[in-house]
Amino acid sequence: MRALKSRRSFPPRTCPTPFTWRGCCRTTDPASSRPSTARSTAATNAPWKTIGVASARYEEEGLVEFSGRTWRPAFERWTPVIEATSGCAWGRCAFCTLYEQERFRVVPLERFCRDLDELKAVVPSARRLWLTGGDPFQMGFRHLEDRALAVRDRLIKMQTIAMFASVRDIKRYSDRELHRLSLLRVGGLVIGMESVDDRTLALAGKGYTARDVTEQCLRLERAGMEYSLIYMTGLAGDGRGRATARRTVEAVNNLRPRFFGTTSLTIFPGSRFERRVREGSFATASEAERIDELIELVRGLSFRTFFDARSPTNAIPVAGLLPYDRDRILATLDHARTHIDEDALAAYRRELREP
Ligand code: SF4
Numbered sequence: 001m002r003a004l005k006s007r008r009s010f011p012p013r014t015c016p017t018p019f020t021w022r023g024c025c026r027t028t029d030p031a032s033s034r035p036s037t038a039r040s041t042a043a044t045n046a047p048w049k050t051i052g053v054a055s056a057r058y059e060e061e062g063l064v065e066f067s068g069r070t071w072r073p074a075f076e077r078w079t080p081v082i083e084a085t086s087g088c089a090w091g092r093c094a095f096c097t098l099y100e101q102e103r104f105r106v107v108p109l110e111r112f113c114r115d116l117d118e119l120k121a122v123v124p125s126a127r128r129l130w131l132t133g134g135d136p137f138q139m140g141f142r143h144l145e146d147r148a149l150a151v152r153d154r155l156i157k158m159q160t161i162a163m164f165a166s167v168r169d170i171k172r173y174s175d176r177e178l179h180r181l182s183l184l185r186v187g188g189l190v191i192g193m194e195s196v197d198d199r200t201l202a203l204a205g206k207g208y209t210a211r212d213v214t215e216q217c218l219r220l221e222r223a224g225m226e227y228s229l230i231y232m233t234g235l236a237g238d239g240r241g242r243a244t245a246r247r248t249v250e251a252v253n254n255l256r257p258r259f260f261g262t263t264s265l266t267i268f269p270g271s272r273f274e275r276r277v278r279e280g281s282f283a284t285a286s287e288a289e290r291i292d293e294l295i296e297l298v299r300g301l302s303f304r305t306f307f308d309a310r311s312p313t314n315a316i317p318v319a320g321l322l323p324y325d326r327d328r329i330l331a332t333l334d335h336a337r338t339h340i341d342e343d344a345l346a347a348y349r350r351e352l353r354e355p
Contacts, residue, residue, distance in 0.1 A: 067107075070132045071098075073190055073228075074310070075259070076162060079130045080123050082115050083107050084147060088134030090166065094205040094272035095235070095265055099134050106139045113150050120154045127159045128188070137165035137189065141177040148184035162188030165227070167208040170216040178223035188258075189220065189227040196251035197244045200236040203282075205272065210251060217255045228259035231297065233290040233314075235265045238283035241293035249300030260305045260322075262297065264290050264313040266352050287315055287345035291337045298322070298329050312352060315345040 066083050087102035107115075119126070129151060137144070151158050161184075173181070195201055196210045208216075220227050229252060236244040252260070267274050267284065276282035285293075294309055294316070301307065301322055307329065310317040316336045318329045 066132065067105075071134075071164075072130045072132065073261070075308070076128075076130045076188075079128045079162065080119055080126050081130045081132050082112065082119060083133065084112060084131035084136040084163065085133030085139055089138045090135065090168065090207065092205045092207065094203065094276075095232075095268070097268055097270045100270065104134070104138070106143055109143075109146050109150070112147055113154075116150055116154050124155070125157050126155050127157050129155070129158060129161050131161060131163040134164065135166050135169060136163040137169040141173055141181070144181060144186060145177075145184065148181060148186050152184060158185055160188045160226070161186045162190070165189040165191050167191060167193060167206075167212050167216045170219060171208075171212065175219060175223065178219060178225060182224045187224075187226040189225065190230065190259075191217070191227055192230045192232075194230070194232040195235055195244055196248040197236065200240070200244050203237070204232075204235055210247070214251050214254060217257070221256060226258050228261065229255075229257040230261045230263060233262055233264045233293040234285040236285070238285050238289070241285050241289045242296050245293045245296035246300065249297060253300070253302045256303055257305055260297075260301060260307050261311070262294065262307075262309040262314060263311045264315070264349075266313050266349055287342055287349070288337060288340050291316055291333055291340065294318070295330060295333050295337070298326060298333065313349075315348055 067086050070081065070083065072079070072081060085104065085106050087104040088096075088099040089104035091099060091104075119129075131147070139147075148161055151161055170178075193213050194204055194206060196213050198210050201209060217227065217229070231245075231248060233241060233245075265273070265284070267277055273282060277284060294314075298307060298318075303322075305322050306319070307322050307325075308319045310319050316333065318332050320326075320329050322329075
């Protein structure tokens with residue numbers, strides 16, 4: 001690790017940290033290339049112009065060391081980040097090629113503590129911390145407890161140690177372990193559930209069922225651990241979007257995620273979905289159908305949550321607090337649906353690239 005060269009604001013004010021919303025959606029910032037249909041219906045200055053690979057820049061700045069691809073949701077863009085893992089131990093999601101070149105690795109505790117000391121020198125009053133890596137919750141109870149204790153010892157005002165997590169990983173923790181981690185301020189889990197429909201989950205290779213999603217999220221709630229859910233439109237394929245969205249709404253209405261975000265399936269080279277499309281065994285959903293899917297979600301979600309469909313993969317960016325902004329979001333989506341330029345939106349999606 002490099003020594004801290006100077007006391008700078010953290011993250012550096014000039015650092016664009018082009019992180020993307022859900023690590024798994026892996027796209028560059030296409031803000032300037034969104035088609036006019038999307039721009040005219042955009043929900044104000046969307047913070048989707050954010051996330052990406054932070055490692056190089058942070059290393060340039062001489063702050064905390066990053067060895068792998070670093071992702072975090074746009075709403076965490078001002079949260080101090082620290083590397084806890086790199087790569088993804090699962091690596092089998094059919095739409096994802098993000099960590100193909102990286103092996104999953106847990107950052108040794110010693111290095112984690114050194115990074116924490118440096119971070120403390122810059123932001124001693126940090127109340128929130130984002131652990132990087134495809135899925136740091138994979139590291140298991142002992143590793144996570146050690147790191148949470150290290151954070152507690154150094155950053156005494158810490159309230160939330162947030163990270164990506166998967167439904168698969170929550171199953172590995174006992175109720176007692178979840179409760180213990182919750183007491184140690186582990187929370188703010190961002191879960192890329194993608195769908196709560198068995199067929200769609202199997203198609204995506206997520207490694208869990210619809211029932212697992214609801215059971216494991218309820219366990220988090222009982223443990224007092226806050227979490228957010230991410231849904232992926234278009235994942236079920238042509239003609240199946242609305243039914244999948246309805247099934248998802250039915251299931252998640254029993255849950256209380258703090259935040260409900262959406263991404264949209266984008267076929268990246270090298271993914272299993274790309275092969276399926278080439279072989280003709282998977283037909284992608286149209287952009288109009290994806291909007292219908294979003295409408296189904298916004299109409300159906302009955303709990304109070306922040307709904308955010310502003311990641312670059314959402315051709316029509318909308319966001320707002322449900323239920324208060326429901327009508328406004330639906331009006332935007334209805335307008336986009338009526339005036340849709342399918343070719344322009346499809347071209348926009350084709351231009352999306354991994355960073
Ligand atoms: S869990 Fe799936 S989507 Fe997320 S990084 Fe791993 S392979 Fe990609």
